[in-house]
Amino acid sequence: MLSTRPRLRATLLRILQAFPVVVGVVVISFVLTRALPGDPAVYFAGASADQESIEQVRVAMGLDKPILQQFVIYIGDLLQGDLGQSLSTGRPVAVDLANRLPASLELTLTALLLAIVIAVPLGVLAATRPGSWVDHLCRVVVTAGVSLPTFFTGILLIYILYYLLGVAPSPLGRLDFIYLSPEHITGFYLIDAALVGDWETWWGAAKQLMLPAVTMALFTLAPIARMTRAAMLSALSADFIRTAKAAGLSNRKVLYSYAFRNALLPVVTTLGMVFSFALGANVLVEKVFAWPGIGSYAVEALVVSDYAAVQGFVLTMALLFVALNLCIDLLYTAIDPRIGFLSQ
Amino acid sequence: MLSVQNLAVSFQTRRGEVEAVRGVSFELEKGEILGIVGESGSGKSVTSYALMRILDAGGTIKRGSAIYSGIDLRRASESDMRDIRGREISMIFQNPRSALNPIRKVGHQIEDVLRQHASATRGDARGKAIEALEAVRIKDAVTRYDAYPFELSGGMCQRIVCAIALACNPRILIADEPTTGLDITTQKAVMDLVRDLIRARGMSSILITHDLGLAAQYCDRIVVMKDGEIVEQGDPASLFSTPQHVYSRKLVDATPRAGETIRNLLPPEDRSPMLPYAIEDRPLLKVRNLRKTYEGKSGPVEAVKGISFDIKHGQSVGLVGESGCGKSTTSEILVRLLDPTDGEVIFEGEDIGAIPAKGFARNPRRADIQMVFQDATDSLNPRHTSRQTIAEPLKRLSLLRGNKLSVRIEELAVLVGLPLPLLDRFPHQLSGGQKARVGIARAIALEPKFLILDEPTAALDVSIQAVVLNLLVDLRAKLGMTYLFVSHDLHVLRLLCDHVIVMKDGEVVEQGPSANVMTAPQDPYTQALLDAAPAPPERRQDLLLAGVS
Incomplete structure (x- = not known):
C-alpha cells in the first residue's frame, strides 16, 4: 500500500505529459516541411509548364493561402485522419504509411x-567472468557491430548466404513472388500468416526477413551488449550484493534477483535509444534488401519535394518515438519502485 | 567457536601483489563479543570478508586457517561455504541503506535467506519473515514487510540488515562498522539491540569498528590491528588504562572522551602548550527568529523554526543535533548559500540574511564568512591541484596575482601544515588528513572573521582527527577567527567549543557554556545525546606510567 499510490500518480502524470509533446510534434512537422527547399508547385506542374499553370497548381494545392490558414486546414484534415495526398504515388499518404509502416x-x-536475445546474455556472462573468453568475445562483437556499416554487412550476407551458398532467398522484398501476401490484418506478415494459419506463407516471410533482420541485429546488439556488461559490473560491485553473498544466497539468486534486476534500468534506456536509431538506420537496409518500408518511402518523397x-x-516517426519513450518510462516505473517516490 | 591462525590475505593489483592481512591469529570464545579495532587500511574488514570468503575480486587467502567447528573456512568447498554463510556465520554491514537491495521489498529479502537455508517453505516464509522483523523490534512489522529500503530510515534499514543476518539463527555474527552513517542515538539503539540479541541467543560476535569507545562499551575483548597485523589484544579496561603497544597508546590517546583536553588527543611528544586566545564580550553574529521552510511533497516542511542565538567575537560555538534537526540548514543560511524564509542574520551590525544568497559571492562580506566542508574528498575539485584549490578564493576575491599569489599560497600551506611539495598534487594523490588541510587552507585564505566547520573530521581516522582538531584550535588563536562548529559528536564539541547550541526538530532546545551543557544538561534531549555517546573507560595516568616503565 505504501508504494502503489504515488506510483499510480506518477504513471498517470507521465501519460498526461505525452500530450503537449504530441502537439509540439504536429507544429514542428508542419513548419519543417514548409521549410524544405524547392517549390512543389513548380515540380508538379511539370517541365513544360508556364507561369500560369504553375499558379494553377499552386492554388490547387492550397499553397497560395497564408501559412496560418494552411496550418488550420492541415489540423482539420489531421483530425479526420487525412494526411493529404501523395503527389508522387497518387494515393493518400495515410494509406501509403499504413502499408509501409508495418514492414x-x-x-x-x-x-x-x-x-536482445544475443546481447543481454552475452553482456551478463561477460560481466560475471571478466577477462574470460566470453568477455573477449563480447568485446569483439561490440567493436565489429559498431564499426561495420549496415549496408556493408547486408551486402556481405547476401553475397555469402544467397550468392555463394544459396541458402537464403533472393533479397527482393518481404515475400517471394511464388507466395501470395497474407490477408491484411495487422500488416505484419508473420502475424497475419500465423493468424490465418497459413504456415507456408509464414515460413516464406520468415526466410525473407532473416537476412535484413540479422543485418540490423548485428548493428544494434553492440550498444546493448556493452551497456548490459557495464550495468551488470556496477550492480555486482554494489554493497547489497555483498550482503546477499554473506547471507549465503545462491549464485543464481544473487545474479538474477539482485544484480540483474538492478542492472535493467540502464539496459532499458539503451534499448529505447537503439530502437530509435534502428528505425532511422532502416533506410540503408531497406534499400539493400528492396524492403518496401517507410524509410525508403520517405527518401523517395523527400527527393521530389x-x-x-x-x-x-x-509525424508518424515522431508519434512513434513519443509512444516509445512513454513505454520506456512506464517500464521504469514497473522495474524501479523508487520512481514514483522521487518524481514528484 | 572460531580459531583463526596466521591468516594472511593478499590482493592482486596493478602494482603487483599487496598483502592486506599479514598473519593474524585470534580465538573467538562461545558467547563472546570480540572487538577488532583499527584505522582505515588496517585490514580489519578484509579479515572478516576472508572468514566469510566474500573477498572482492583479486583477493585470496594466502596462508593460515580459520577453523569453525572443525571446518577450515579457507579450504571448505564453495557449496559448504554457502551453507555456512547466513546459517552458521552471518554478517551486518556499514551504510545499511546501500547494504539492502534497493528495488526489492525488505520482507522478500528476508524470505530469500530463509528459503535459501530451508528454514522456511513457500507457505510459511511470509510469517517467518514477519517474525524476524519483530525479533529486531520493528514496530508494525506486517506493514514494514512490504516496504522498500528507500522508504525507511537509516536505523530501520540497519535493523532489517540485522533481521536478514539473524533470520536463520546463526552462531556467529560479524558486524562490520554497523553504526557508520547512523545518528548517535540510533547508534546506541542499534548496538543495544544487537548486543541483547547476541546475549539472548548465546551467539558469539565480532564487532569491527574504528571507534575505540564503541568497542570498549560493547566488547568483552578487543584486538587492535594496524597495517594488517594484530598489535595488541586484551580486555577493554586494561587496554585503555595500560595500552602496551605504541600504536594502541596513540589510538587510546586520540579517542575523545570526558576529562581530557584537546592537546591530550595527541601523542605526548606532540603536546605543545595551548596558544592564548581572547573572547570579546560583543557579538559578531546575531541570529534572530531564523526560519526556513521548504516546499515538501506533502505541504511545507519547517526545517528551522525560529531560532535565535549570539556568537561573540573570538568564540568557538558548537552546533549539535541529529540528522534532520536543521543544523545543516542553519549553517548554510549563515554561510549565505541559502536564503532564510524569515528572521535576521546580523553580522557586525548588518543584516546579511537580507542579501540574496545568489549575489552574495560579489558582496565584500563574502571574504569574511567562509566554510570548511564535511567531506574533504568530495569538496575538492578532483582536477585541481592543491595549489589551484587554495588559489581559487584568492583569485576571485583578493587582488593578489602572480608572485604574490604563490607566496600567499605557500604561506597558507605552512600555516595548515601541508608540506610544500604536496601543493602540486591532485586530491587522489593525497591522504585524508592532507585533503582536510587543503580544505582548511582554502577556507582561511581570505582571513575570514567567521568560519563555519561542518563536521570537518567526520570522514577521518581518530589519530588524524586529533591532529586536525588541534590545528583548528591553533589557527583560531593565531588568526583570531570565530568558529561555528557543526557536529553530532559531543565529545569533539566538548574539546573544541566554549559554547554549545543543541538543536532538535528545527528548534534550539538548549544552549550555554559547553562545560555546563556537557556536565549538567537541562533538557532531556541533551541528556539523551550525552547518554548515547559511547563512554570509553577513563584512563588512569598512574597505571599508564607503570605500563610505560
Missing part, C-alpha cells in the same frame, strides 16, 4: 528481439 516495424522489432508524404512520415 519497417516488423523488420526493426525482429532485429531488436534478435539483438512531396511535402505531404514527408510531413506524414515525420
Whole structure:
C-alpha cells in the first residue's frame, strides 16, 4: 500500500505529459516541411509548364493561402485522419504509411528481439567472468557491430548466404513472388500468416526477413551488449550484493534477483535509444534488401519535394518515438519502485 | 567457536601483489563479543570478508586457517561455504541503506535467506519473515514487510540488515562498522539491540569498528590491528588504562572522551602548550527568529523554526543535533548559500540574511564568512591541484596575482601544515588528513572573521582527527577567527567549543557554556545525546606510567 499510490500518480502524470509533446510534434512537422527547399508547385506542374499553370497548381494545392490558414486546414484534415495526398504515388499518404509502416516495424522489432536475445546474455556472462573468453568475445562483437556499416554487412550476407551458398532467398522484398501476401490484418506478415494459419506463407516471410533482420541485429546488439556488461559490473560491485553473498544466497539468486534486476534500468534506456536509431538506420537496409518500408518511402518523397508524404512520415516517426519513450518510462516505473517516490 | 591462525590475505593489483592481512591469529570464545579495532587500511574488514570468503575480486587467502567447528573456512568447498554463510556465520554491514537491495521489498529479502537455508517453505516464509522483523523490534512489522529500503530510515534499514543476518539463527555474527552513517542515538539503539540479541541467543560476535569507545562499551575483548597485523589484544579496561603497544597508546590517546583536553588527543611528544586566545564580550553574529521552510511533497516542511542565538567575537560555538534537526540548514543560511524564509542574520551590525544568497559571492562580506566542508574528498575539485584549490578564493576575491599569489599560497600551506611539495598534487594523490588541510587552507585564505566547520573530521581516522582538531584550535588563536562548529559528536564539541547550541526538530532546545551543557544538561534531549555517546573507560595516568616503565 505504501508504494502503489504515488506510483499510480506518477504513471498517470507521465501519460498526461505525452500530450503537449504530441502537439509540439504536429507544429514542428508542419513548419519543417514548409521549410524544405524547392517549390512543389513548380515540380508538379511539370517541365513544360508556364507561369500560369504553375499558379494553377499552386492554388490547387492550397499553397497560395497564408501559412496560418494552411496550418488550420492541415489540423482539420489531421483530425479526420487525412494526411493529404501523395503527389508522387497518387494515393493518400495515410494509406501509403499504413502499408509501409508495418514492414519497417516488423523488420526493426525482429532485429531488436534478435539483438536482445544475443546481447543481454552475452553482456551478463561477460560481466560475471571478466577477462574470460566470453568477455573477449563480447568485446569483439561490440567493436565489429559498431564499426561495420549496415549496408556493408547486408551486402556481405547476401553475397555469402544467397550468392555463394544459396541458402537464403533472393533479397527482393518481404515475400517471394511464388507466395501470395497474407490477408491484411495487422500488416505484419508473420502475424497475419500465423493468424490465418497459413504456415507456408509464414515460413516464406520468415526466410525473407532473416537476412535484413540479422543485418540490423548485428548493428544494434553492440550498444546493448556493452551497456548490459557495464550495468551488470556496477550492480555486482554494489554493497547489497555483498550482503546477499554473506547471507549465503545462491549464485543464481544473487545474479538474477539482485544484480540483474538492478542492472535493467540502464539496459532499458539503451534499448529505447537503439530502437530509435534502428528505425532511422532502416533506410540503408531497406534499400539493400528492396524492403518496401517507410524509410525508403520517405527518401523517395523527400527527393521530389512531396511535402505531404514527408510531413506524414515525420509525424508518424515522431508519434512513434513519443509512444516509445512513454513505454520506456512506464517500464521504469514497473522495474524501479523508487520512481514514483522521487518524481514528484 | 572460531580459531583463526596466521591468516594472511593478499590482493592482486596493478602494482603487483599487496598483502592486506599479514598473519593474524585470534580465538573467538562461545558467547563472546570480540572487538577488532583499527584505522582505515588496517585490514580489519578484509579479515572478516576472508572468514566469510566474500573477498572482492583479486583477493585470496594466502596462508593460515580459520577453523569453525572443525571446518577450515579457507579450504571448505564453495557449496559448504554457502551453507555456512547466513546459517552458521552471518554478517551486518556499514551504510545499511546501500547494504539492502534497493528495488526489492525488505520482507522478500528476508524470505530469500530463509528459503535459501530451508528454514522456511513457500507457505510459511511470509510469517517467518514477519517474525524476524519483530525479533529486531520493528514496530508494525506486517506493514514494514512490504516496504522498500528507500522508504525507511537509516536505523530501520540497519535493523532489517540485522533481521536478514539473524533470520536463520546463526552462531556467529560479524558486524562490520554497523553504526557508520547512523545518528548517535540510533547508534546506541542499534548496538543495544544487537548486543541483547547476541546475549539472548548465546551467539558469539565480532564487532569491527574504528571507534575505540564503541568497542570498549560493547566488547568483552578487543584486538587492535594496524597495517594488517594484530598489535595488541586484551580486555577493554586494561587496554585503555595500560595500552602496551605504541600504536594502541596513540589510538587510546586520540579517542575523545570526558576529562581530557584537546592537546591530550595527541601523542605526548606532540603536546605543545595551548596558544592564548581572547573572547570579546560583543557579538559578531546575531541570529534572530531564523526560519526556513521548504516546499515538501506533502505541504511545507519547517526545517528551522525560529531560532535565535549570539556568537561573540573570538568564540568557538558548537552546533549539535541529529540528522534532520536543521543544523545543516542553519549553517548554510549563515554561510549565505541559502536564503532564510524569515528572521535576521546580523553580522557586525548588518543584516546579511537580507542579501540574496545568489549575489552574495560579489558582496565584500563574502571574504569574511567562509566554510570548511564535511567531506574533504568530495569538496575538492578532483582536477585541481592543491595549489589551484587554495588559489581559487584568492583569485576571485583578493587582488593578489602572480608572485604574490604563490607566496600567499605557500604561506597558507605552512600555516595548515601541508608540506610544500604536496601543493602540486591532485586530491587522489593525497591522504585524508592532507585533503582536510587543503580544505582548511582554502577556507582561511581570505582571513575570514567567521568560519563555519561542518563536521570537518567526520570522514577521518581518530589519530588524524586529533591532529586536525588541534590545528583548528591553533589557527583560531593565531588568526583570531570565530568558529561555528557543526557536529553530532559531543565529545569533539566538548574539546573544541566554549559554547554549545543543541538543536532538535528545527528548534534550539538548549544552549550555554559547553562545560555546563556537557556536565549538567537541562533538557532531556541533551541528556539523551550525552547518554548515547559511547563512554570509553577513563584512563588512569598512574597505571599508564607503570605500563610505560
